[in-house]
Amino acid sequence: MCLNQTPKAIFKRINAFWWKPQKGKQKKTKKIQKQKNAQLKRLLKPTDSRIKDKMRLKRKQAHDPHAIKVHEATQQSSALFFQYNTQLGPPYHIVLDTNFINFSIKNKLDIMQCMMDCLYAKCIPYISDCVRAELEKLGNKYKLALRIISDPRFERLPCLHKGTYADDCLVERVRQHKCYIVATNDKDLKNRIRKIPGVPIMYVAAHKYAIERMPEAYGVKS
Numbered sequence: 001m002c003l004n005q006t007p008k009a010i011f012k013r014i015n016a017f018w019w020k021p022q023k024g025k026q027k028k029t030k031k032i033q034k035q036k037n038a039q040l041k042r043l044l045k046p047t048d049s050r051i052k053d054k055m056r057l058k059r060k061q062a063h064d065p066h067a068i069k070v071h072e073a074t075q076q077s078s079a080l081f082f083q084y085n086t087q088l089g090p091p092y093h094i095v096l097d098t099n100f101i102n103f104s105i106k107n108k109l110d111i112m113q114c115m116m117d118c119l120y121a122k123c124i125p126y127i128s129d130c131v132r133a134e135l136e137k138l139g140n141k142y143k144l145a146l147r148i149i150s151d152p153r154f155e156r157l158p159c160l161h162k163g164t165y166a167d168d169c170l171v172e173r174v175r176q177h178k179c180y181i182v183a184t185n186d187k188d189l190k191n192r193i194r195k196i197p198g199v200p201i202m203y204v205a206a207h208k209y210a211i212e213r214m215p216e217a218y219g220v221k222s
Contacts, residue, residue, distance in 0.1 A: 085198030
């Protein structure tokens with residue numbers, strides 16, 4: 001029979017023989033998909049009107065009266081005596097924010113001299129890597145700020161976090177180490193630092209530097 005058939009017919013037969021199991025697989029997968037779709041259709045949506053308000057309420061776990069109560073309290077820094085920060089003192093370590101540098105340039109203030117006039121003592125300004133990166137991102141307009149912070153009197157603080165967002169970096173650094181004063185004019189950052197006890201804030205106001213939350217024992221007018 002095979003000898004009498006044309007080559008086209010023989011090729012069709014061979015093709016049909018090889019493709020038969022694949023068709024069976026396709027049918028099986030289609031069946032499984034249909035079953036899954038049917039199961040999904042049976043599930044009620046959270047917006048379904050048949051669900052009553054009582055069913056929507058979350059069940060409260062049974063309260064055990066004999067269970068031990070655990071109160072988690074954040075560990076206070078050993079540098080603090082109530083609200084008084086014992087780690088502050090000359091020479092003062094001041095961490096600068098991006099906008100503080102820009103405000104100083106706008107008001108034509110010498111950063112080193114004005115800091116000493118404000119605190120009546122030697123000051124060491126610190127620039128973190130993320131603050132430097134922010135100034136570099138701002139472009140050619142802020143080349144002067146980059147030139148100022150490249151002064152050898154400005155100490156460098158290396159950053160280990162990802163990204164170049166300076167606010168989170170400064171807040172975390174001040175929370176861990178209480179020896180710093182934060183210099184910033186950013187309202188949001190000021191509010192965040194005010195929640196951390198014992199950390200003074202330096203800012204630009206009326207063409208000079210002012211400081212808040214500084215202990216009176218150091219003789220600095222806040």
